[in-house]
Amino acid sequence: MNTHRVTTPGPLRVLSWHLVAYKRFWKANVLSGLVQPLLYMLGLGVGVGALVDRNTGATEVLGGASYVAFVAPGLLVTTAMALGAGESMWPVMGGLKWSRGYHAIAATALTPRDIVLGHGVWMTVRTGLASSSVAAALALFPDTRSWGLIPSVLIAVWVGLAFAMPVMAFSIKAELDGAFAAIQRFVVIPLFLFGGAFYPLSQLPAAIAWLARVAPLWHGVVMARQCTTGTVQWGAAALHLGYIGLWVAAGTTLAAVRMRKRLST
Amino acid sequence: MSEALITARNLVKKFGELTAVAGIDVEVRRGEAFGFLGPNGAGKSSTMRMIGCVSPVTSGELRLFGMDPATDGPRIRGRIGVVPQMDTLDTELTVEENLHIYGRFFDIPRAECRRRTKELLAFAQLSERATSVVDNLSGGMKRRLSIARSLINNPELLLLDEPTTGLDPQARHVLWDRLYRLKQDGVTLVLTTHYMDEAEQLCDRLVVMDQGRIVAEGSPRSLIEQHSTREVLELRFPAGRNEEHGPQVEGLGERHEVLPDRILVYARDGEEALAAAHARGLQPESALVRRSSLEDVFLHLTGRTLVD
Numbered sequence: 099m100n101t102h103r104v105t106t107p108g109p110l111r112v113l114s115w116h117l118v119a120y121k122r123f124w125k126a127n128v129l130s131g132l133v134q135p136l137l138y139m140l141g142l143g144v145g146v147g148a149l150v151d152r153n154t155g156a157t158e159v160l161g162g163a164s165y166v167a168f169v170a171p172g173l174l175v176t177t178a179m180a181l182g183a184g185e186s187m188w189p190v191m192g193g194l195k196w197s198r199g200y201h202a203i204a205a206t207a208l209t210p211r212d213i214v215l216g217h218g219v220w221m222t223v224r225t226g227l228a229s230s231s232v233a234a235a236l237a238l239f240p241d242t243r244s245w246g247l248i249p250s251v252l253i254a255v256w257v258g259l260a261f262a263m264p265v266m267a268f269s270i271k272a273e274l275d276g277a278f279a280a281i282q283r284f285v286v287i288p289l290f291l292f293g294g295a296f297y298p299l300s301q302l303p304a305a306i307a308w309l310a311r312v313a314p315l316w317h318g319v320v321m322a323r324q325c326t327t328g329t330v331q332w333g334a335a336a337l338h339l340g341y342i343g344l345w346v347a348a349g350t351t352l353a354a355v356r357m358r359k360r361l362s363t
Numbered sequence: 364m365s366e367a368l369i370t371a372r373n374l375v376k377k378f379g380e381l382t383a384v385a386g387i388d389v390e391v392r393r394g395e396a397f398g399f400l401g402p403n404g405a406g407k408s409s410t411m412r413m414i415g416c417v418s419p420v421t422s423g424e425l426r427l428f429g430m431d432p433a434t435d436g437p438r439i440r441g442r443i444g445v446v447p448q449m450d451t452l453d454t455e456l457t458v459e460e461n462l463h464i465y466g467r468f469f470d471i472p473r474a475e476c477r478r479r480t481k482e483l484l485a486f487a488q489l490s491e492r493a494t495s496v497v498d499n500l501s502g503g504m505k506r507r508l509s510i511a512r513s514l515i516n517n518p519e520l521l522l523l524d525e526p527t528t529g530l531d532p533q534a535r536h537v538l539w540d541r542l543y544r545l546k547q548d549g550v551t552l553v554l555t556t557h558y559m560d561e562a563e564q565l566c567d568r569l570v571v572m573d574q575g576r577i578v579a580e581g582s583p584r585s586l587i588e589q590h591s592t593r594e595v596l597e598l599r600f601p602a603g604r605n606e607e608h609g610p611q612v613e614g615l616g617e618r619h620e621v622l623p624d625r626i627l628v629y630a631r632d633g634e635e636a637l638a639a640a641h642a643r644g645l646q647p648e649s650a651l652v653r654r655s656s657l658e659d660v661f662l663h664l665t666g667r668t669l670v671d
Binding site: 202 | 415418419441452453467
C-alpha cells in the first residue's frame with residue numbers, strides 16, 4: 099500500500115456519506131429545483147409583476163428594476179435559506195435519534211467536530227446545487243438574465259450556511275421534532291415573507307424592518323440583488339458578507355460544542 | 364503472556380448523581396475473548412462506551428494499546444471495531460454501501476474498501492444480499508452486517524455490546540459461529556451479555572458485574588467451580604407453593620435457592636438429591652437435573668437472576 103497517501107480530512111469523509119445517500123435523490127431534486135422557480139417566476143411575473151410595474155412610482159422604490167428582476171435574487175436566496183434550515187432539522191435529529199448514523203460515525207476514527215463540519219460541507223454542496231438550479235431557471239427570462247446570477251449563487255450558499263449551522267445547533271439539542279414545525283412557522287416562513295425578498299424593507303414598519311435586518315437573509319438578498327442589477331457597493335458588500343459570516347461561525351461553533359456533548363456522554 | 368490491550372484501574376463513570384460504573388479493574392490481553400456478564404443496568408454498556416472511546420472516563424485510569432482515550436480517541440478508535448447494542452446501520456442504503464461508506468470513515472482507499480467489502484460480505488454470509496437495501500434484512504442479517512461493518516478497518520480489538528439480544532435461537536447460533544471464527548483468527552473480542560450461554564460459549568474469561576461493580580472474575584468453568592456445585596436439581600411445585608416447600612429441601616444439597624417459579628437445589632450429584640427428595644415424600648410437579656451454569660453463579664453472588 100502507498101504509505102505516502104495524503105489522508106482525507108474528516109469532514110470530507112462525512113461528506114461522502116451524505117453523497118452516497120443523496121445519489122438516489124439528486125436527479126429528482128435538481129429537476130424540482132428548476133421547476134419551482136419557474137412557477138414562481140410565471141406566477142409573480144405575470145400576476146403581481148404586471149400590477150406592480152403598472153403602478154407609477156413602484157419601480158423607483160424597487161431601485162429602478164422591473165418587479166421580476168427585483169424578486170429574482172430574493173427567490174435564489176430564500177431557496178437556499180429554506181433548504182439549509184430544513185436539511186438541518188429532521189436529518190440531524192435522525193442522525194442522533196432515528197437512524198443514529200452520527201453515533202456510527204462517532205465510533206470510528208472521526209470526531210463529533212468532523213460530523214458538524216461535514217454537515218457544513220454537505221450543506222454547501224446541497225444549497226449550491228439548488229441555487230444553481232434556480233439561477234439556471236432565472237437565466238431563461240430576459241428580465242432576470244444576468245452574469246450577476248453567478249456570484250448570487252455563492253451568496254445564496256453563504257446564507258444557506260448561515261441558517262443551516264445555527265439550526266443544526268438547535269436540532270442537536272431538540273428533544274421532539276415538533277420544534278421544527280415551530281422554526282418553519284416562526285422563523286423561516288416569516289423571513290420568507292418579511293425578509294426583503296418580495297419588496298424592500300422600507301415598506302415595513304420600522305420595528306419589523308429592524309428584525310428582518312437581524313437575520314442573515316436580508317443581507318444576502320440585498321447583496322444578490324446588487325449583483326444581478328449591477329449596482330454592487332463594495333464597502334457595504336463586505337459588511338453584509340461579514341455579518342452573514344458571523345451567523346455561520348457562531349452556528350458552527352455552537353453545533354460543534356453541542357455535538358460533542360451529545361455524542362460523548 | 365501477551366500484551367494487555369485494555370487496562371482499567373478503578374474505572375468510574377457517573378451521570379450526575381447516578382454511578383453507572385463504581386470503580387472496576389479490568390485487563391484484557393491480545394487474543395482473548397473477554398466478557399462482561401450482568402443484568403440490565405449493571406454498568407456493562409457504560410463500561411463498553413468508555414472502552415470504545417465515545418464516553419469520557421469520570422475517574423480512574425483507562426488505557427487502550429497503551430494510549431489514553433481522552434487524548435488519543437481517534438487514533439484508538441481507528442484500531443478497534445464496535446458493534447453497538449442498537450444497530451446504527453444506514454437502513455436506506457444497500458448492504459455493500461453500508462460497508463463501503465464505513466470504510467471511508469477510516470479513510471481506507473476505495474479499492475481496498477471494495478476488496479474488504481467483498482471479503483466481509485462472504486464472512487457475514489451476506490454476499491447474495493449485497494445490493495439489498497438494509498431495511499429489508501432480517502434482524503439476524505442486520506446484526507451480521509453490523510459485525511461485518513465493524514471489521515472493515517481490520518480492528519485488533521472488537522467490542523460487541525449485547526450482540527445477540529433480540530435474535531431468535533437460530534440466528535444467535537449463526538452469529539456465535541461467526542464470532543468463534545474471528546476468535547480463531549486471533550481477533551481480541553470483548554463483549555457484554557446477559558445471556559449466560561453466550562458467555563459460556565464465547566468467553567475465555569469474564570467478569571460478573573452487578574450495580575456497577577465486578578463481583579467475580581474468571582473463566583466460565585472456574586467461576587462455576589468456585590461459586591456453584593457441579594449439578595443443580597430444579598424442583599417445580601404448583602404455582603405459589605414453592606416458598607412453603609423451601610424448608611423441606613434443606614440439606615438435600617449444599618444449599619438451595621427459592622425462586623418464584625421453582626426451587627434450585629445445589630448438589631454435586633443431582634440424581635442423588637432427587638432420590639433423597641422423593642425419600643422425604645416431596646412430590647414436585649416436575650423435577651430436572653442439570654449442570655450448573657453461569658446463571659447459578661450470578662444468582663449465588665447477587666441473589667438475583669440475570670434476566671428478569
